[in-house]
Amino acid sequence: MTRHLTAGVDGSPESRWAAAWAADEAVLRNLPLRIVHADDWPVSVAVPVDGFATQHRWSDEMLTEVTNNLRERHPGLEITTQRLSARPPAALAAEASEAELLVLGSRGLSRITGFLIGSVGLATIGATERPVVLVRAAEQPDDGPPPARIGPYRDLIVGVDVNQSCDALLAFAFDEAARRDCTLRAVYGWSLPPVLSPDPTLDQGVRREVAAEVGRALADLLMPWRQKFPSVDVVERALVGAPGEQLAYCTTDADLVVVGRRIRKSPLGAHIGPITHAVIHHSPAPVAVVAHD
Known part of the structure; x- marks a missing residue:
């Protein structure tokens, strides 16, 4: 198994901060980074085909945007992406089992619950024995994640x-x-x-x-x-x-x-x-x- 870190993203500011934290950690560990998105789309015959196509196109564009931002942050970092077809808890737990570390976004109690740290995030933590890091965005994350961190580190x-x-x-x-x-x-x-x-x-x-x-x-x-x-x-x-x-x-x-x-x-x-x-x-x-x- 190739050693790497994985970050799960859903397009939210919190998940983008998580991806940025994961990129900094990957550089610190000298490991490649994998960015994944699990389509949270209901499986139903009532969902039109073009609905799935729209969702997949949005997912691919979001993954590309996140990856491009991370490559500007760390030009030498090896980054790959993958869109997962399974529901988020199972997909993220499976990804965690192959990674040294899984990084997800966190909204805590003070904000509207999102799927990465709502029931899905907690289910993912409970379903894997690999370490999972939860990263919270700043109170006003509109300007994007902070600059890349290069020590010294706090406690x-x-x-x-x-x-x-x-x-x-x-x-x-x-x-x-x-x-x-x-x-x-x-x-x-x-x-x-x-x-x-x-x-x-x-x-x-x-x-x-x-x-x-x-x-x-x-x-x-x-x-x-x-x-x-x-x-x-x-x-x-x-x-x-x-x-x-x-x-x-x-x-x-x-x-x-x-x-x-x-x-x-x-x-x-x-x-x-x-x-x-x-x-x-x-x-x-x-x-x-x-x-x-």
């Missing part, structure tokens, strides 16, 4: 859970931080056990003891990765509060946020946990979702 944030193994998540975060030569902030949100937290008379020494134990657990979790990536500057942050809220709060000044999701084989139920779901919708920075056991 990279990874949300961890000291009670669970997350090797794939940390491998991705440390590798990305080393590639960008940026600081990695490892964030863990925690609270006192329910049996203790409502007690207003709880000795402050007990609280400090619990906090120290959490800090040690976070340091132990990161130690093997510090040794494997000695060049990465790591900052540990064990914050008191709901993990989703604490992690989302830390994303305002980050270049990239890395969160995980547990791989679930059951076709029923949510495939994206509440913490990751909250970060996806509230982080202004791009969010990488990494599946792990």
Whole structure:
């Protein structure tokens, strides 16, 4: 399999920002980029043939326009395009399985839901075990994506859970931080056990003891990765509060946020946990979702 990155586009400003981010990342990784569009066209005998032809022509023109803009952004970048005939969730998940990274646009909760990060985007994340990055456009994206990014990079944030193994998540975060030569902030949100937290008379020494134990657990979790990536500057942050809220709060000044999701084989139920779901919708920075056991 040829190593490459893939970006899914639908013509929206968010997907164009995602394609621009993917192009910058492809240059950073020295990999080719594939731009894909999945026709979101209902399969029905009631749809006239010229309707399909119009949709296909629009798709091809949009892919050409996006590609031309990216080639102006990075003249030496190898870019290919493909129009996919399957419905977006299945098509994008299949594309992700062949790529090192899939990049999609994100609208979050503050704007009208689009197909790339509405039900289709979430379904795509849940259907693939490959990393997926969600990129949000600026509040006023009319002028197009920002200029191509060439370091220095701002901090990279990874949300961890000291009670669970997350090797794939940390491998991705440390590798990305080393590639960008940026600081990695490892964030863990925690609270006192329910049996203790409502007690207003709880000795402050007990609280400090619990906090120290959490800090040690976070340091132990990161130690093997510090040794494997000695060049990465790591900052540990064990914050008191709901993990989703604490992690989302830390994303305002980050270049990239890395969160995980547990791989679930059951076709029923949510495939994206509440913490990751909250970060996806509230982080202004791009969010990488990494599946792990």
